[in-house]
Amino acid sequence: MVNTKVNLSGIELDNPLIPASGTFGFGYEFAELYDINILGSFSFKGTTKEPRFGNPTPRIAECYSGMINSVGLQNPGIEKVISEELPKLRECFHKPVVANISGFSLDEYVYCCEKIDKEEQVGIIEVNISCPNVHGGGMSFGTSCESAAEVTKAVKAFTSKPVYIKLSPNVTDIVSIAKACEEAGADGISMINTLMGMRIDLKTKKPVVYNKSGGYSGPAILPVALSMVYKVYEAVNIPIIGMGGISTAENVIEMMLAGATAVEIGAANLIDPFVCKKIIEDLPAVMQKYGINNLKDIIGGAH
Amino acid sequence: MNNVIYTIKSNEKLTENVFKMVFEGDTSAVTASGQFINIKIDSLYLRRPISIFDCKENELTIIYKVVGTGTEMMSKMPVGTKLDVLVGLGNGFDTSVSGDNPVVIGGGVGVPPMYYLAKKLIAEGKKVTAILGFNKADEVFGKEDFEAIGCRTIVTTVDGSMGVKGFVTDALKDIDYSYFFTCGPEPMLKALYNASETSGQFSFEERMGCGFGACMGCSCKTKYGNKRICKDGPVLVKEEIIW
Ligand SMILES: Cc1cc2nc3c(=O)[nH]c(=O)nc-3n(C[C@H](O)[C@H](O)[C@H](O)COP(=O)(O)OP(=O)(O)OC[C@H]3O[C@@H](n4cnc5c(N)ncnc54)[C@H](O)[C@@H]3O)c2cc1C
Numbered sequence: 001m002v003n004t005k006v007n008l009s010g011i012e013l014d015n016p017l018i019p020a021s022g023t024f025g026f027g028y029e030f031a032e033l034y035d036i037n038i039l040g041s042f043s044f045k046g047t048t049k050e051p052r053f054g055n056p057t058p059r060i061a062e063c064y065s066g067m068i069n070s071v072g073l074q075n076p077g078i079e080k081v082i083s084e085e086l087p088k089l090r091e092c093f094h095k096p097v098v099a100n101i102s103g104f105s106l107d108e109y110v111y112c113c114e115k116i117d118k119e120e121q122v123g124i125i126e127v128n129i130s131c132p133n134v135h136g137g138g139m140s141f142g143t144s145c146e147s148a149a150e151v152t153k154a155v156k157a158f159t160s161k162p163v164y165i166k167l168s169p170n171v172t173d174i175v176s177i178a179k180a181c182e183e184a185g186a187d188g189i190s191m192i193n194t195l196m197g198m199r200i201d202l203k204t205k206k207p208v209v210y211n212k213s214g215g216y217s218g219p220a221i222l223p224v225a226l227s228m229v230y231k232v233y234e235a236v237n238i239p240i241i242g243m244g245g246i247s248t249a250e251n252v253i254e255m256m257l258a259g260a261t262a263v264e265i266g267a268a269n270l271i272d273p274f275v276c277k278k279i280i281e282d283l284p285a286v287m288q289k290y291g292i293n294n295l296k297d298i299i300g301g302a303h
Numbered sequence: 304m305n306n307v308i309y310t311i312k313s314n315e316k317l318t319e320n321v322f323k324m325v326f327e328g329d330t331s332a333v334t335a336s337g338q339f340i341n342i343k344i345d346s347l348y349l350r351r352p353i354s355i356f357d358c359k360e361n362e363l364t365i366i367y368k369v370v371g372t373g374t375e376m377m378s379k380m381p382v383g384t385k386l387d388v389l390v391g392l393g394n395g396f397d398t399s400v401s402g403d404n405p406v407v408i409g410g411g412v413g414v415p416p417m418y419y420l421a422k423k424l425i426a427e428g429k430k431v432t433a434i435l436g437f438n439k440a441d442e443v444f445g446k447e448d449f450e451a452i453g454c455r456t457i458v459t460t461v462d463g464s465m466g467v468k469g470f471v472t473d474a475l476k477d478i479d480y481s482y483f484f485t486c487g488p489e490p491m492l493k494a495l496y497n498a499s500e501t502s503g504q505f506s507f508e509e510r511m512g513c514g515f516g517a518c519m520g521c522s523c524k525t526k527y528g529n530k531r532i533c534k535d536g537p538v539l540v541k542e543e544i545i546w
């Protein structure tokens with residue numbers, strides 16, 4: 001028997017599989033299809049202080065081996081997430097969840113983290129710093145060491161739960177940003193968010209998505225994610241949740257070899273709603289094939 | 304929703320660029336007319352959403368227009384090809400509110416879902432009129448299918464080369480109806496919204512990431528709150544639509 005258990009900041013996961021924020025809603029669509037308690041955990045839809053409709057449609061464009069989304073953080077707002085979504089979720093998912101939090105100012109991040117901190121169901125807070133800072137000329141929090149560290153410090157002061165900072169890959173030096181987050185007290189790193197991308201419709205001669213650009217993800221970005229996780233693993237001593245293009249059990253192992261303790265699965269859920277279940281079922285055989293008995297042992301094994 | 308492997312039974316050309324594809328496989332997930340399926344095509348990342356034209360036990364039919372890469376590939380698929388399909392997506396039409404003599408109105412590739420709907424309405428003992436709108440005579444398809452199930456069928460063409468000259472709204476003003484159902488290009492839907500005298504249901508399209516409610520890619524605002532076209536739609540009632 002192989003062992004697929006991993007440990008994130010003291011929380012033991014049965015396996016490293018975590019559906020990624022924004023691709024699993026609050027779990028119900030999938031709970032209708034299979035028992036989602038087989039998952040290691042899951043990261044729910046990015047939540048903000050106020051309810052958000054998100055961007056105008058079209059919000060989706062197809063790419064080679066991937067897709068662009070410009071959903072724009074549509075969510076019912078933190079109050080409703082706590083009063084309506086989490087109680088419903090409690091009925092179909094009995095493990096600690098990852099709460100994905102977004103904000104457009106430091107105050108908003110703090111507000112949401114302080115609220116979600118009181119929720120027993122939440123095991124880890126994953127702070128998405130790819131959002132534009134309305135007080136910082138619209139530059140994303142994730143693009144400088146200073147602002148990334150500022151968000152980390154601010155939320156850490158208001159929660160006792162492990163805080164994982166979710167990094168944007170659209171930066172010059174992701175390693176220094178990861179280090180800045182670690183120094184500011186982050187318990188872990190989640191990476192990577194989507195890459196900036198665009199498609200243009202040849203018939204209309206205009207960008208496909210209304211917002212012109214959006215976030216590119218899917219199998220095409222796996223090599224980018226692997227390279228970034230590999231470099232960050234060498235620079236920090238906190239765990240990494242690795243993601244970007246993972247669609248198979250082999251991809252999971254590759255990401256863990258690069259340095260991830262656990263992995264998130266994003267776009268793949270949208271194409272194959274059963275993909276996480278399949279990966280969990282495939283994992284033992286694939287581990288055996290490559291002579292892996294204990295999944296924990298391979299974390300960072302490629303270094 | 305079910306994930307089923309369908310086998311292509313036939314793939315026949317109806318007009319210059321419109322094809323009819325019949326699948327063999329489990330259809331038990333289909334619970335209403337107006338629902339759609341989402342087809343995975345090897346080498347393309349996103350699935351392609353297509354409405355259900357007809358559905359029986361173990362057999363499902365779609366009608367699709369070649370507009371881009373995916374539909375072009377579909378048009379060349381030989382009989383026997385197996386496809387990975389998500390079946391029974393969306394809310395579908397609610398026929399319980401139709402009254403005794405509803406009208407179903409389709410425009411172009413909005414015609415297909417109207418057929419399975421008309422069949423359901425007729426099975427419920429209703430007297431159904433179908434208005435099928437096209438640009439010109441050589442684009443017309445489906446007329447015989449609607450006639451064969453006992454619909455009073457009116458074709459409109461913009462250039463007058465078949466049936467009533469003009470738009471579906473030109474045919475609608477001459478008939479009596481208790482309720483309407485429609486699917487077609489958005490300008491047509493909007494014209495019907497303004498021209499119709501009764502309540503009705505509209506089927507919408509949007510670019511989709513998943514097709515089953517997980518990604519928020521297809522959201523729209525309605526008077527009843529935000530809805531996902533793929534899961535809470537594609538059918539919306541007249542009263543809730545915000546243009
Ligand atoms: C609920 C629903 C039901 C539909 N029913 C039918 C039907 O019965 N018959 C039919 O011919 N067409 C139907 N369509 C439209 C059909 O989905 C598109 O024509 C098809 O996806 C085009 O794929 P493509 O690869 O040929 O085009 P490409 O332009 O190469 O596709 C690129 C991307 O854009 C998406 N896309 C392009 N056009 C549309 C569109 N109009 N709506 C949504 N996504 C689009 C594709 O799915 C793909 O992700 C329906 C759409 C929806 C949303």
Ligand SMILES: Cc1cc2nc3c(=O)[nH]c(=O)nc-3n(C[C@H](O)[C@H](O)[C@H](O)COP(=O)(O)O)c2cc1C
Nearest residue numbers: 020021022046069128192193217218244245266267
């Ligand atoms: C439709 C969609 C919505 C997303 N929404 C969020 C979100 O709300 N918050 C967030 O941190 N990341 C969001 N992401 C990013 C994913 O969580 C993930 O980081 C990224 O897609 C890379 O993984 P993948 O290649 O497996 O999709 C979203 C991605 C997609 C495709």
Ligand code: FES
Nearest residue numbers: 512513514519533
């Ligand atoms: S397409 Fe994903 S929610 Fe509708």
